[in-house]
Amino acid sequence: MSVKTARLQLDMKGDTQIENITKRVQEMVGGARLHAGIVTIFIRHTTASVMIIEDEPGIRADTKVMWDRLVPPDPQWQHNTRNAGETNGHSHLRGHLQGPSVTIPFADGALLLGTWQQVVVVDFDTCARKRELIIQMIGD
Amino acid sequence: MSVKTARLQLDMKGDTQIENITKRVQEMVGGARLHAGIVTIFIRHTTASVMIIEDEPGIRADTKVMWDRLVPPDPQWQHNTRNAGETNGHSHLRGHLQGPSVTIPFADGALLLGTWQQVVVVDFDTCARKRELIIQMIGD
């Protein structure tokens, strides 16, 4: 049993942009020379999330519409009214509801994803930002 | 320390059906002969989720009502309009918001669930489907 830590940096644009990282995570897991275990993909930010989706243009567009309805941008969020210059109160709320990480089992060095499952980062912020992720693999 | 992988198949009906898998997961953990660790229960699909609830008929009914309000079925989801024959745009959105997995600690071969916590699968799709789950245990 051992632990392998990898990092991934992304340039994201915000506004519910979605970036597919499945291939990069799979390469990290394959390169770690672990047989079976779990990988936790954790984003080190409060206004972006990691999630698993069927990655096609309709789902990407619907995800943005869903969030604009559920937690709309609003100058009246107290994160914005209490903190001068802040406009991303809705981005924080979306980020903590969607969550910062996913944990995926692997075996024979391959992620045990279903046919349609893809790992993506979604950025809820209001401007472009650099994003850092930890990919922590534990297994034997 | 070692990793044990188990699989579970379910016949689900969709439409926010809930199936309780607590006893089956507990038996897998008990049978793995691991003392303490964590178990990740991961569903290999994008329109169904694993979650922890108090499993009583009121909560099951309320879960369906909540999702029908938050993310309603709608022919106008772009997943439906862009992909001929698709009607489950809302099922995808619900699935990725609720998430594909839960991770639960165990000790002395038993899940460390609280008194009222039950592990369930919820199927958000629009028709009956076979569902496959990975139950990945890591511990010593």
Add this chain to the structure above:
Amino acid sequence: MSVKTARLQLDMKGDTQIENITKRVQEMVGGARLHAGIVTIFIRHTTASVMIIEDEPGIRADTKVMWDRLVPPDPQWQHNTRNAGETNGHSHLRGHLQGPSVTIPFADGALLLGTWQQVVVVDFDTCARKRELIIQMIGD
């Protein structure tokens, strides 16, 4: 590789109260004498959640407003109408949508959180309750 199990008890007040547990989790991870791994912070209740937020008063207030809009208290939730004396149907729905746990990678004995990420418990129930959490560390 080894597993370390710690427990944490909190007195919570309900009504979307938020309690920051970052420092206590960090001390448990630091005291476990593990180099690298993951920690799962799991709450053993169905009407409270563990989540990661930027912890400032605006976000705390906005989180309560968001939940009151998305899943409002309502005597008509079936959890309330079917079970005499129950008034916390909305608390259950919020708890299972937000989820009972977070899993965080650590290295060199320190949580790999981003600058603004804090680990908090949010209590959705309608009265004060004692809450118990399991902090399960796996690493080498």
